[in-house]
Amino acid sequence: MKFLALVRYTMRETLSQKIMILLFAVLTVVIGLFVFTISLNAVNGVVESVSIYGSKPIASSELPSLIPDTAQVFIVFIFIATVVLCVITTAHVIPESLAAGTVVLFLSKPLSRASILLGRYCGVVLGIATIQVYFAGGLWIVYSLKTGGWDFSLLLVCIPLVLSFASMFALMTLLGVAFRSTGLVAAVAFVHATYLTEILAHHAWSSRSFSDVSVLQRAVGALYYILPQVADLRDSAVHILKGQPVFLASYIVAVFSGAVMLAAAVTMFRRMDF
Amino acid sequence: MSIEIHSIVKIYGKESRKKGGVRALAGVSLSVSSGEIFALIGPNGAGKSTLVKILLGIVHPTSGTATILDRPVSDHSARESVGYLPENMHYPPLLTPHAFLHAVGSLHGVRHPELSQRIAFLLELLDMKKWERTAFKKFSKGMMQRIGLAQALVHDPQVLFLDEPSDGLDPIGRKDFRDLLKRLRDEGKTIFMNSHLLSEVELVADRIAVIRSGSILKTGSLNEIVPPIGGFTVTIRGELPEEMYDALSIYPVTTANGLAIIEVPTAADLERLQSMFKTQNIAVESIVARRLTLEESFLSLIKESPR
Ligand SMILES: Nc1ncnc2c1ncn2[C@@H]1O[C@H](COP(=O)(O)OP(=O)(O)O)[C@@H](O)[C@H]1O
């Protein structure tokens, strides 16, 4: 199918960028470090002690918070490496697809405008998902080998991870169609993924009293629902690793707001002349 | 009819001219049949590219309708059997023709192994085989244009749109290019080309329309559009043999780019030259009747037209 051909082309284009190959290499090195420098002594899948680069083993009972904290550090690292970084490396895709000399290549094909934009969207998201699953999955395999316990539920972290980037890229697609500027898309996406999402999440969860909310607070509340909830999804990934309950609300909101942003982007794209 | 265009109007920007919109097309109607090479000529800014972009769904018409192979151009399936060489195409600098043509072919739904065979055939035809695995960033404008043609033909389309196609091609490339277009026409394909240069289309076009400020001024054969004014321009590839210097000294001769161009005043002179070339075994590149320039005939067309 032609739509799938576009997805495949975009995915290959995304992954064959030099920066992506570099990222793959760095992530592989990180997985390698995990293999060679950290040894876990586990009994029945439960970590008993940890030693880093041949140091004296630290029993996990001596450091009750060690394992959960490590989980948090890992998730934050994975998010920075595969969401924040990838937001910058993919910021050019939509604006450049709509540039005068390139867009004609897509538009002259027997594809609807919706298929063109969504094909580009899906190709990028699948490309980045490949990296995310490679990294999270690689770490999981090493961890499982070391502990001898194959806890498949840990792999569920891939869902908030992929969804975070997917909803970020929906926002970036909308901005890319509206402004056709790589710089603007990169700047907004970076500020959102690193800073704005934290502020919005913080406000949404702390100001629970609806009686005396100001207009500004309402606006912040609305933005929280509209913009990608990267911070919430990341925290949700930590909950998955720690075996804590996961709230589905942020997943539903992320899917819904992503769909709305893509629909808005398609509507705008359909009307444009090039 | 292969292409039918009815009263297409295009106003860019604000949907009316009073509010500051730019009227690029002011009600254009045309039809082009299969097996025809049709050329739209007119100065820069006349609306040629806009018309082709409307036919390809790249620009939306303000009003009017058009069909390609009986399908409305607003429907993306109308582009199934359409090839397009855009005016200014951007080629991903790190991609090679091989990768690029595979991508374009698959976007048209061509599959392996037909796609690989087709690409090999086109690269051979366009003399680009040896550059197949070289990244575009090393290509000249002429090489890009050949790849542009290959990507337009990769799915063997019934209808081909070429926007300013011989831009960047050298004279010899132009000759090959014309031969290719004639071959496609003879296979029953429809070719619609845009140009601001009469010289680019006069040797191939079966029918010509002249466009200016968004309106078609005239449609007809080359002779109807730009009448001959007597005399011929004969082009020969390579050097002229010394034996012919005397015989040719009565005509103005210029040489450029490995071609010799001879201005011949009458049909009788032309006949005499041709028999001479035959006995000397000299290959004639082209013989073109001298005409008014497009600009000169524009002046008379503008005077004729009511506005
Ligand atoms: N995307 C656009 N937005 C606004 N005006 C445009 C656009 N494209 C073309 N025009 C204007 O429309 C007119 C026709 O342009 P064009 O179709 O490119 O002419 P041509 O191909 O004959 O040189 C010109 O005045 C040009 O400035």
Ligand SMILES: [Mg+2]
């Ligand atoms: Mg043009």
